[in-house]
Amino acid sequence: xxxxxxxxxxARIVAVKPPAVILCEPQLGENIGTAARAMANFGLADxxxxxxxxxxPSEKARAAASRADHVIDAVQVFDSLEAAVADxxxxxxxxxRSREVPKPVRGPDEAAAKAVALGAGGQATGYIFGRERWGxxxxxVALADEILTLPVDPDFASLNIAQAVLVCAYEWRKTATDGxxxxxxxxxxxxxAAKDDLFRFFDHFEAALDEVTFFRPAxxxxxxxxxxxxxxxxxxxxxxxxxxxxxxxxxLERRETRTRRDRGGGENGD
Amino acid sequence: xxxxxxxxxxARIVAVKPPAVILCEPQLGENIGTAARAMANFGLADxxxxxxxxxxPSEKARAAASRADHVIDAVQVFDSLEAAVADxxxxxxxxxRSREVPKPVRGPDEAAAKAVALGAGGQATGYIFGRERWGxxxxxVALADEILTLPVDPDFASLNIAQAVLVCAYEWRKTATDGxxxxxxxxxxxxxAAKDDLFRFFDHFEAALDEVTFFRPAxxxxxxxxxxxxxxxxxxxxxxxxxxxxxxxxxLERRETRTRRDRGGGENGD
Numbered sequence: 001x002x003x004x005x006x007x008x009x010x011a012r013i014v015a016v017k018p019p020a021v022i023l024c025e026p027q028l029g030e031n032i033g034t035a036a037r038a039m040a041n042f043g044l045a046d047x048x049x050x051x052x053x054x055x056x057p058s059e060k061a062r063a064a065a066s067r068a069d070h071v072i073d074a075v076q077v078f079d080s081l082e083a084a085v086a087d088x089x090x091x092x093x094x095x096x097r098s099r100e101v102p103k104p105v106r107g108p109d110e111a112a113a114k115a116v117a118l119g120a121g122g123q124a125t126g127y128i129f130g131r132e133r134w135g136x137x138x139x140x141v142a143l144a145d146e147i148l149t150l151p152v153d154p155d156f157a158s159l160n161i162a163q164a165v166l167v168c169a170y171e172w173r174k175t176a177t178d179g180x181x182x183x184x185x186x187x188x189x190x191x192x193a194a195k196d197d198l199f200r201f202f203d204h205f206e207a208a209l210d211e212v213t214f215f216r217p218a219x220x221x222x223x224x225x226x227x228x229x230x231x232x233x234x235x236x237x238x239x240x241x242x243x244x245x246x247x248x249x250x251x252l253e254r255r256e257t258r259t260r261r262d263r264g265g266g267e268n269g270d
Numbered sequence: 271x272x273x274x275x276x277x278x279x280x281a282r283i284v285a286v287k288p289p290a291v292i293l294c295e296p297q298l299g300e301n302i303g304t305a306a307r308a309m310a311n312f313g314l315a316d317x318x319x320x321x322x323x324x325x326x327p328s329e330k331a332r333a334a335a336s337r338a339d340h341v342i343d344a345v346q347v348f349d350s351l352e353a354a355v356a357d358x359x360x361x362x363x364x365x366x367r368s369r370e371v372p373k374p375v376r377g378p379d380e381a382a383a384k385a386v387a388l389g390a391g392g393q394a395t396g397y398i399f400g401r402e403r404w405g406x407x408x409x410x411v412a413l414a415d416e417i418l419t420l421p422v423d424p425d426f427a428s429l430n431i432a433q434a435v436l437v438c439a440y441e442w443r444k445t446a447t448d449g450x451x452x453x454x455x456x457x458x459x460x461x462x463a464a465k466d467d468l469f470r471f472f473d474h475f476e477a478a479l480d481e482v483t484f485f486r487p488a489x490x491x492x493x494x495x496x497x498x499x500x501x502x503x504x505x506x507x508x509x510x511x512x513x514x515x516x517x518x519x520x521x522l523e524r525r526e527t528r529t530r531r532d533r534g535g536g537e538n539g540d
Contacts, residue, residue, distance in 0.1 A: 006368035098276035183368035
């Protein structure tokens with residue numbers, strides 16, 4: 001939650017109207033709270049609850065929300081799912097099971113694409129999540145425009161509510177921000193090495209290896225040089241890393257020189 | 271978890287070697303368990319734990335795993351992160367904060383693309399997740415090939431371990447299966463109406479409306495007909511739905527007729 005000096009400001013700005021999350025008759029306050037936290041992680045704030053079994057407000061929900069207080073404080077409670085979605089224009093019903101309902105079935109990525117497109121035009125959208133034990137009934141699914149389901153392993157399909165909310169909220173934010181991450185490898189802080197830097201390192205390195213007759217037999221030299229150069233090309237070195245490597249080579253040159261001197265050589269003064 | 275007769279069998283088959291999940295010094299058994307459950311949801315099974323604070327095995331972990339016993343039973347415990355990733359060839363370190371480390375930073379979708387590409391070639395990959403309180407230290411991040419972070423709201427960035435595992439596992443499975451969902455709207459069970467069916471419904475509907483002189487003034491008839499036809503085109507009706515609508519029109523025709531007869535009209539026998 002702490003502010004981070006290196007945060008990419010683009011990751012803060014979301015110009016798209018976020019969807020509402022509607023929990024239909026949730027039983028446990030903990031699940032409401034963890035759903036609220038998952039929403040906050042991905043920038044959603046409009047949480048609506050239909051007939052929470054244990055009432056509202058809920059201290060268990062607030063504790064489980066782990067400081068997503070702005071979501072908990074703004075919760076709206078309704079006594080019917082119809083009322084909870086009344087002001088929305090496009091609504092998904094999430095279900096884990098196939099239904100005898102002739103409605104399109106979408107994954108969270110497809111649903112996010114639609115919700116972002118509608119939200120960019122200012123439309124109010126929503127995702128309905130069902131009860132812990134048995135989800136939504138068919139009358140409730142009939143209130144939604146489309147069905148949303150997750151690409152789970154069919155042999156272990158039981159997600160809890162907060163997990164389903166998390167994946168939907170993640171896809172929504174990823175789509176709404178076009179995949180902006182809070183931070184990336186910064187080319188300012190870690191400027192990549194120009195090829196010229198790299199080539200001068202290669203020259204230095206290979207000269208040091210020539211000095212110790214590393215390339216044997218001599219006709220293998222071109223092949224071995226290509227192998228070594230490829231290693232360092234693949235590493236996508238920064239300027240600082242090239243400097244570090246040149247320091248390494250210089251240090252080894254001196255050591256090698258010292259060692260040979262110790263051996264009583266001395267034919268190489270540098 | 272129950273088998274569902276309508277499950278798309280493609281959603282069961284994943285030909286790609288799944289990544290390992292490595293939890294570095296987790297404190298709470300609950301978090302290990304919910305991470306195991308999240309893995310099972312998306313078809314991951316190789317869970318490795320480095321120095322779990324409260325020891326192993328953990329009954330709290332098993333309870334929180336909510337029947338992902340196959341993941342819990344196969345857990346491997348290590349006394350160093352190096353040992354935990356020793357057999358892997360490509361490893362992500364997940365972090366929530368920007369690091370002074372010149373490593374590429376990827377989102378879960380980009381990481382999944384790489385992990386699936388490598389896994390399709392039989393390579394063993396892994397995702398490292400840090401401690402609940404403060405994640406991974408820089409020496410631990412240095413053991414990884416690349417950094418992974420989630421596209422969270424920077425102002426509310428604290429995901430718990432299981433949530434981070436869930437999103438990574440979700441993206442991995444979505445990528446590995448090319449987005450196959452456990453079920454879709456079945457064109458076999460709900461055959462879409464052929465246009466010919468729809469046009470016969472239009473004829474029936476519009477004749478019924480002509481009968482009650484709905485189209486007034488007459489010159490507006492073509493426009494009003496287009497409006498009504500567009501409504502039903504957009505609904506992408508199934509064969510069964512067209513039959514239901516024709517039943518509705520027939521029923522309303524009879525009612526209208528009866529009503530007019532009751533009024534003493536009788537000029538229209540049908």
